[in-house]
Amino acid sequence: MSKRVCIVGAGPAGLVAAKSLLHDAPRGTFDVTLFDSQTRIGGLWPSHKDDSTGLLHPLTITNQSKHTVQFSDLAWPEDAPQLPRAWQVGRYLAEYLQRYCSGAELRLGTHVEKAEPFAASTTSGSPSGWRVQTRSAEGKVREETFDYLLVASGFFGKPTVPPVSNRGHDVPIIHSSQYRDLQSLVGKTSGSGGKILVVGGQMSGVEIAGTIASHLSSATHSPEPSPIANPEKYTVHHIIQQPVWVFPLHTSPNPTAPAPPFLPLDLGSYNLSNRVQPLTNSQGHISPEAAKIVHSIYQTTLGTDQSIFSPDLAVTTAHTGNPPYLAVSENYLDFVRSGLIALSRGKLAALSADGATLTPSNEQIGDVAAVVYATGFEASPSISFLPASVKEALSLSPSDLNNTVALAFHGTYHPDVPNLGFVGFYRSPYWGIMEMQARFLTALWAAGGPSSPSLPPSIKEALSNDRSIERTLGLRTDPRASQFPMGDYAWLMQEFAAALGLERSPHLGPMPRLPPADKEMDILTPARYPSGSLTESQRAEVARSLAHTEATAWAGVRSGRFVARAVFRSLLGEWKLERDLVSKLPGHPSGHFSGTAKFLLRDGTRDGREAEFDALGEDGDPGQEYLYVEEGEFAASNGLTFRATRRYVWRYDEKRDKLSVWFVRTDDQKRADYLFHELDFVLPSGGVGGGEDRNNGNNGKGWEAKAGHLCVDDFYDVKYQFNFKAVNLWDWRLAYTVTGPKKDYTIDGLYSR
Known part of the structure; x- marks a missing residue:
């Protein structure tokens, strides 16, 4: 029965x-x-x-x-x-x-x-x-x-909301799980702007702060009408108690390479080749020695202690003896660097008509427009x-x-x-x-x-x-309990498998080898532990899943997939730009441009790609794009000096893994007009990121890309070089040669933070 x-x-x-x-x-x-x-x-x-x-x-x-x-x-x-x-x-x-x-x-x-x-x-x-x-x-x-x-x-x-004294504070207050859009959060306010206070510095706090900042950026820089009044007058103010490591969605399995390969972050995190077998539990009680090792791994993965984004995010030696905390966000760090997200250390003690009070510093935060509690469940x-x-x-x-x-x-x-x-x-x-x-x-x-x-x-x-x-x-x-105390993923999978008498299935074929140990990747996924009694259809699903994972690993480590996405993510914010123009024709003077270039994030728009956009249908994802705004001063070799500006739209197509640059319309410089060029990334001569070659076979250079564009009778031969430090773009060059009946010049620009 x-x-x-x-x-x-x-x-x-x-x-x-x-x-x-x-x-x-x-x-x-x-x-x-x-x-x-x-x-x-x-x-x-x-x-x-x-x-x-x-x-x-x-x-x-x-x-x-x-x-x-x-x-x-x-x-x-x-x-x-x-x-x-x-x-x-x-x-x-x-x-x-x-x-x-x-x-x-x-x-x-x-x-x-x-x-x-x-x-x-x-x-x-x-x-x-x-x-x-x-x-x-x-x-x-x-x-x-x-x-x-x-x-x-x-x-x-149930969402947890801390018992904070609230005296005469009548702005919207919600839990992070309730946030859907700017209009529902601040749309009913006067539109006078202010600070959107995000309370809570762990995983959900970082995620929601980054999400709201992304929505504000899009509302400000999109050519479409904003869902709220005066979005440019709002900022995010994030209250944290301690710095946490913030990982992007793609990291590198070889972060010290000049041209690092990229993979979805969990494929690297769950690479069992990096773990001593049999696995021991890395979660629960964290000793100071274990904490320092993990902090060091995180810093190597990011290539920074995060001080380049803000001193409040820096994980210094004062923190590395404490259990590490991790969050994931594509854009949070660069929004902090750009100033759209401001930071304060402490706990929210009280809300009043004058704003927010933090403890123990007694810092006062005024002009609060809304409060979002990212304080867990x-x-x-x-x-x-x-x-x-x-x-x-x-x-x-x-x-x-x-x-x-x-x-x-x-x-x-x-x-x-x-x-x-x-x-x-x-x-x-x-x-x-x-x-x-x-x-x-x-x-x-x-x-x-x-x-x-x-x-x-x-x-x-x-x-x-x-x-x-x-x-x-x-x-x-335990004051030294870890962020996720029950146990780390790989170890728990091992323990359950042993109890159930399950063996971890091998990969279907050879996997990429990675330095420094020159071992094949051994990526843990649920499909590596199939049930002991599978039907034929289940076997087919397991094989498909394993094949997808292995193809993804090979594409990232050997073919440079996800590099375009890593570049796109890391462009956000403001760059210093120094550019030389050398002309071979006397009618077009040479000179030097000095200024800034801003990459302003927004939701993907339809302009210039109407048929492709409409073909996405209701389930399609237009992704995100940047409005590129360049401003500065051009000093010509003939002594003339004048202000100069130009705009483009940069887009990333996830399905094609392509980065592209578009001209803007002359009558509306927030709208894309037509394609300038697509970037084709050049594989390093010795392959991408594998083996024991720390220079990646690329003579120590970063990732290179090329493009070409015919504009009427003039041909633009475009070359890029992107220099990464682990996951972050450190600086990059854009050079192109323009030749035609009436043009013969080269441009070489260096972008740095």
């Missing part, structure tokens, strides 16, 4: 739990019912571009690539972006539901109000089932019994349906946002309540870990529970050596 399982939550955790119960145990072992209070699946992931019901903005870009944001046996479409939007993740989950969860009963719009354990008899000491009370959207109450209860309701139960509301006795058994601590409950075997169950399971109930539930947790619970329950004599030997051994509960309780009072 099938055992009934109640799963609370139909997000990624709930869906992978249902799939595992239905497919990883003998058919008919479990009868699964999924409940979710929302009227759609996906949890925090929105289902389409206009879905505002999730905790994530639909257009949010994932901070892990599609190679990590996936389950082992469903590959992303080949043409899916490397870093999907949140709504595309929702679409992936809909496909996963259709593919693997059709055997489960799905009840959406149904809130689980109460779950009470009961024993099979009055003499039994342990619970053998659950009475679950639910309420439908129409208010209908229903009570049912289940053998097992699985919590997949997510760690983001409380997980305990996600298990509000559990009775007090069960919460006590789980050592519930609502105030501990990282270690809310103490669970055995890496967040999956508690021995005192063996028919209660958890999947994804911890901070940063990477998809591979969720899948492993679901498999573990399936194997545990299919064998009859943790005390069953039928347990496989590998699980029995894993449980006997497990110290997860004691470790969690100890971390609650």
Whole structure:
């Protein structure tokens, strides 16, 4: 007879739990019912571009690539972006539901109000089932019994807002999860501008500050009408307590190379060739020695201690003995450097009609236009349906946002309540870990529970050596606890695999070799740990997924893919420009230009590429672009001096991995007119970033690119050189030779910060 399982939550955790119960145990072992209070699946992931019901903005870009944001046996479409939007993740989950969860009963719009354990008899000491009370959207109450209860309701139960004194402060105040656009945040204010205060300096604080700054920049510099009045009068003011490392979405597996290759950041982070085997846990308690090593790795990855962006972001020797903190954002650092994001150190103590007060400095921040709290989430509301006795058994601590409950075997169950399971109930539930947790619970329950004599030997051994509960309780009072205390991704995958008797699959073929050890990349993804019993269609999905990852690695490390994107990202802000013009014709004087060049970020526009833009359709992504504004003084060799300016539009096409420069219209210099040229990056003579050649076979030069453009009778032969320091563009040159019936001159310009 099938055992009934109640799963609370139909997000990624709930869906992978249902799939595992239905497919990883003998058919008919479990009868699964999924409940979710929302009227759609996906949890925090929105289902389409206009879905505002999730905790994530639909257009949010994932901070892990599609190679990590996936389950082992469903590959992303080949043409899916490397870093999907949140709504595309929702679409992936809909496909996963259709593919693997059709055997489960799905009840959406149904809130689980109460779950009470009961024993099979009055003499039994342990619970053998659950009475679950639910309420439908129409208010209908229903009570049912289940053998097992699985919590997949997510760690983001309720936004946390600090208890800040608020006296006469009437500007908009929201949590970061509620932010959607500028209009809904400040659109109802007078439009007089001011500071948008972002409170919270960790992952979500950096992300939301960068997002709002991006929206302000676009509203200011777009040719289209702004969604708010006077966007140029607003800035972001970010309150942080300590500097965190801010990584872009693409990093280099060989950051010291003059022409570094680039890959999605998780492909480098999860390269097991850089780890000593067998893996040990790098998270939890962080010793000063371990902290210094990780800080050093982060600094090498970024090529800076971040002081080049702001002294308030510098990670100095005063910080490197403390546990490191990491955030991910494409544009945050350069927005700080440009001044669109200002920083203050401290805690928000009070809000008043005069503005904000920080502690302990007592700094006053005036002219506050809105407040956005990026202060995390409380997980305990996600298990509000559990009775007090069960919460006590789980050592519930609502105030501990990282270690809310103490669970055995890496967040999956508690021995005192063996028919209660958890999947994804911890901070940063990477998809591979969720899948492993679901498999573990399936194997545990299919064998009859943790005390069953039928347990496989590998699980029995894993449980006997497990110290997860004691470790969690100890971390609650540990001042040196890490940012993500449950455990690092690769180590957790190893531990679950050992318990389940799973082997890590090899790559399909040879992988790129990287310095300094000259080892092949060994990239950990969920597809590296497929289920022990796969159907032919599942095998095909696993193979497709592995092939996508391997092709991406080879393209980045050997073909220079993602370099154009890295250049585009790093252009943001203001550059000093010194340019020489040498003319061979007496009618066109030589001279020197000195000034600035600004790359002003905005949403992609339709101008000049109307057919291509319209072909994107509703699901297309126009990306972002820059309005390039150059201003300065030209001193001609004949003694004349005059002010000079020029404008272009720079664009990056993600699908084609192409960077292009466009002329602007003479009647509206915010609008693109027609294509000037596309950049073709030149592969270094010795290949890109591999082997032991620290100079990349490029004689110590940076990345070079070339382009050509015929303008009427004049030909522009264009050459670029981009000099990186790890992920950041340090300086770059643009030179071109113009020849034609009436032109014969060269231009050579150096751009530096």
